[in-house]
Amino acid sequence: MGFSTYFLILLWVFSELSTTRDAHATFVFHQTTRDVTNFGAVGDGKTDDSRAFLLAWEAACKKETNIGKVTVPSGKTFLVSPIEFEGPCTSTSITFEILGNIVAPPKAAWTTKSADDWLSFHRVDGLTVAGNGQGMIDGRGESWWKHALRFSHCNELQVRGLKHRNSQKNHVSINECNGATISNLDVRAPAKSPNTDGIDISASTNLHIHDCLMATGDDCIAINGGTSNVHISNIACGPGHGISIGSLGKDGRHDEVEGISITNSIFTRTDNGVRIKTWQGGSGFAKNITFSQITFVAANNPVIIDQYYCPHKKCTNKTSAVEVSDVRYSALHGTSINNNATINFSCSKTVPCTNIVMDDVDIESADPGHRSTTAHCINAHGTARVVHPPVDCLRS
Numbered sequence: 001m002g003f004s005t006y007f008l009i010l011l012w013v014f015s016e017l018s019t020t021r022d023a024h025a026t027f028v029f030h031q032t033t034r035d036v037t038n039f040g041a042v043g044d045g046k047t048d049d050s051r052a053f054l055l056a057w058e059a060a061c062k063k064e065t066n067i068g069k070v071t072v073p074s075g076k077t078f079l080v081s082p083i084e085f086e087g088p089c090t091s092t093s094i095t096f097e098i099l100g101n102i103v104a105p106p107k108a109a110w111t112t113k114s115a116d117d118w119l120s121f122h123r124v125d126g127l128t129v130a131g132n133g134q135g136m137i138d139g140r141g142e143s144w145w146k147h148a149l150r151f152s153h154c155n156e157l158q159v160r161g162l163k164h165r166n167s168q169k170n171h172v173s174i175n176e177c178n179g180a181t182i183s184n185l186d187v188r189a190p191a192k193s194p195n196t197d198g199i200d201i202s203a204s205t206n207l208h209i210h211d212c213l214m215a216t217g218d219d220c221i222a223i224n225g226g227t228s229n230v231h232i233s234n235i236a237c238g239p240g241h242g243i244s245i246g247s248l249g250k251d252g253r254h255d256e257v258e259g260i261s262i263t264n265s266i267f268t269r270t271d272n273g274v275r276i277k278t279w280q281g282g283s284g285f286a287k288n289i290t291f292s293q294i295t296f297v298a299a300n301n302p303v304i305i306d307q308y309y310c311p312h313k314k315c316t317n318k319t320s321a322v323e324v325s326d327v328r329y330s331a332l333h334g335t336s337i338n339n340n341a342t343i344n345f346s347c348s349k350t351v352p353c354t355n356i357v358m359d360d361v362d363i364e365s366a367d368p369g370h371r372s373t374t375a376h377c378i379n380a381h382g383t384a385r386v387v388h389p390p391v392d393c394l395r396s
Helices: 003-029 050-062
Strands: 033-035 044-048 067-072 077-079 083-086 093-098 101-103 117-122 127-131 136-138 147-152 157-160 163-165 170-175 178-183 186-188 199-202 205-215 221-223 227-237 243-248 254-268 272-278 283-299 301-306 323-336 343-346 353-365 375-378 380-388
Touching: 033 050, 050 067, 050 083, 050 093, 170 178, 199 205, 199 227, 221 227, 227 243, 243 254, 243 283, 254 272, 272 283, 272 323, 283 301, 301 323, 301 353, 343 353
Parallel strands: 033 067, 044 077, 067 093, 077 101, 083 117, 093 127, 101 136, 117 147, 127 157, 136 163, 147 170, 157 178, 163 186, 170 199, 178 205, 186 205, 199 221, 205 227, 221 243, 227 254, 243 272, 254 283, 272 301, 283 323, 301 343, 323 353, 343 375, 353 380
Antiparallel strands: none
């Protein structure tokens, strides 16, 4: 090969490398990461970094990029006031990466008490909120917002790898979202903290929640009206009030919940285990619900359907009720500290619970020297196979 030919080949190679590099540069541009510190965030835990967070969000969400990304870097603590990250975004997907800590202002820092949410994402499709297991969202306990991290109208949402601490009320709220995957969350609040649900779901569909640890003062997961097709697995719950469907039908409301499965989870010293709760006077239904492969460790009320739910001292008796049907309990084992009504089906006297199926259920007393556990029934109908304690209202 002559020198001129060799030279031409070299020119072609360098041309290709340049083209590849330019293409790569364009690709990287479309994935530009917006670090909040580049927009003025200080991260000293004292300076309010809310404006910097919003500026970073606007740059990632509203600019002409294929994939947007905001990063909260590690090694810093960012003080953020109540804030809403608004969509829709021009990017096809957007990631909010939390590697450092985000903390709320103390209650004493506020002169207004009107805000209901702290960190809120609204109408953002293709959103991923992710951490590496180290970054933390800390609501600083007794403050005045209702929700620490709220997602509303966010389709194809992903939330994973985050630590949540001490929200005043719900740690994570999912409202009117379609297609969400929530995984690897570590959620903790004191056992006596009021209304500190781990995840609160309403009016949403096609959700997968798995591999989470939740130790709170209220429900680990609460599933409210308008929700369907939710699959929950590998949850370590306790302390707390267990996993609840409801409450449904409050103030005469019509609520519908269906297609719920909770599997392969453990409840340790929870006030309740798997629970369906409805108010008297409501309407609608809760149906096609499965609880399977559940372990209870010294739970107070492991299995409960309560259609007389009333957290107040007195509630008016009403005849209408949310209908509960097609509920299956399979492979539930463990212990209870409550020897009275370990299994409790308290159904409406006018709207019975129907097609309740129990198969392979064994719940013993947590006190080996104590008498056996018992079951309680009001107007519940279905079948039971290999169940202890015996549930007399269900056919063998």
